[in-house]
Amino acid sequence: MAVELNADTVRRAPKVLLHDHLDGGLRPQTVLELADAAGYCGLPASDSDALGRWFRQAADSGSLVRYLETFAHTVGVMQTPEAVHRVARECALDLAADGVVYAEVRMAPELLLPGMPLEAAVEAMLDGYAQGSRDAAEAGTPIRIGTLLCAMRQDDRWDEVAGLVVRYRDAGVVGFDLAGPEIGFPPDRIPSALAVLDRGHGHRTIHAGEAAGIDSIVAALDGAGAERLGHGVRIADEVRDDGTLGPVAQRVRDEQVTLEVAPSSNVQTGAYPSLAAHPVDRLHRLGFAVTLNTDNRLMSGVSATSEITDVATTFGWTWDDVRAVTERALAGAFLADAERARLLDQVVRPGYAALQA
Template sequence: MPAPLSAETLRRAPKVLLHDHLDGGLRPQTVLELADEVGYRDLPAGDAAALGVWFRQAADSGSLVRYLETFAHTVGVMQRPEAVQRVARECALDLAADGVVYAEVRMAPELVAGSMPIEEAVEAMLDGYAAGMKEATTGGTPITVGTLLCAMRQNDRWDEVAGLVVRYRDAGVVGFDLAGPEDGFPPDRIPSAIALLDRAGAHRTIHAGEAAGVESIRAALDGARAERLGHGVRIADEVLEDGALGPVAVRVREEQVPLEVAPSSNVQTGAYPSLAAHPVDRLHRLGFAVTLNTDNRLMSGVSVTSEFTDVVTTFGWGWDDVARVTERALAAAFADDAEKARLRDDVVRPGYAALRA
């Protein structure tokens, strides 16, 4: 008999995470301790439980602008290489404990590079993930973590970040991302950065179709040659009630462009009023390349397990749906083909076969 679908069994299932922000996933206790180390006095609460509640409530405003304001505190305590390394190490350990076997975690190094060279920020992330991966493996929950480096759309450091993606790609950096406000800052605003990635054959995923609509998605595909869409959920704007698709939706489905969907985050930022109203299930049923992601685990108060549990419960997904989404995410990962084949054949498929037996 197949195992019942529950939070407990989903936690045991091997999961793949493509869209998770390092500065959005700190442990509340770590925020407090890092703040104390550097004399950061702006935190809105003084104990871990209350601080965790504050982050979730502040993020649960229905406004992307208010949601993003919460990052002032996490970034504020991450301005030293030791802090970045600690946060990255704990990120790897927390994801491994949640049953994640492969993750790509993103961060804009420029946000923590005010008091350190930007290269030092990248190296601190890589060192932290490496330490966390080693500890997780020793503890019996092996995980592979790849690093995505974000350039902020509204800033002018795209060339620098693209160069870091190429420079560190043999050390654990797997790709480039554009984050920040979609409106007013098109993904081809600094074409030299995109050209640099093109020349190097570097991977890129672009935030698009979150706060802005289908034109943002079209721009990411055409202007930045996005291989994946960070969120991308607003492609549903071109899905009619009868299932007919607009031209960009046809393209995204036919080309199986992976959508890094983060339902809880989308509800928090006001893209959709509730999970029940979210198009994740509809897009999945229509054959779009939907993957399930956390976005910001601290702000949304979620884990990969809880995100799957909520979607399974709301839309009646079965093990076949969970396994299909997981394999789809692994296929879309920026790891090399040998690593993806190993994880698929030795970890993911055997893990789901045991749960469905």
């Protein structure tokens, strides 16, 4: 008989995470300690509980200025290789403790270590994830982390970031992302960077269909060659009340383009008024390649476990639904086929079989 689906049992389930920002997932205590070590002034609280509450409240405020300020603080304390290494190590440990068995974590190296080569930031992240993964395995919670490197849409370092994706592909970097404002900065603005990825067979996921709508999704697919859509939830704009689809939605479903959906984040930024009003369930029921993600664990006050549990509770999902989104995430992961098959056959399916027995 299947065990009850709740936070405790979801935590035990093997989970796959495709959209998680490194600078959005720091431990509040780590922010305090790194700020102290760096002489970083201006944090809005001096103890970890109060600081964690501030991050969540500021991100929930409805003020873009306050929301962006939260990242100014986290990035502000990540300005040495040692700090980046620590944050990456703790990210791996925290995800593993939450039952995540594979995660792709993203960060823009250009936001770290100003005045130093981007390689220093990339190597600090890779080393931190590797150390955290080793420590997690020793603790009995094995995890594999793939690194996604973001270029900022509004800046002009796309070529460098694309080159790093190709250069560090065999060291743990699995793909390229564009982050930052969708509106006004099209994803094919710097074609030379996309050409670098094409020549080097670099994977790419593009933030699209979050703040902007269908045109942003088309630009990501056709302009930037996106294999996955970061958020992508505005594809629901082309889902009619009777369930029929507009042409772009039909294409995204037919081609099973992976949607990196982060419902709590979307509610927080005002895209939808509540989780109950979010289209995640409708898209899932209609057969889109929906996956569930955290986006920014610190700012949203979420984990992979809480996100899945909240969606399942709100929409009446069963273990079949949770397993389906997990397997979809693994199918969309930027992994070698042999490793994907190993995780599916030896980790994910046995894990859900035990919960559904």
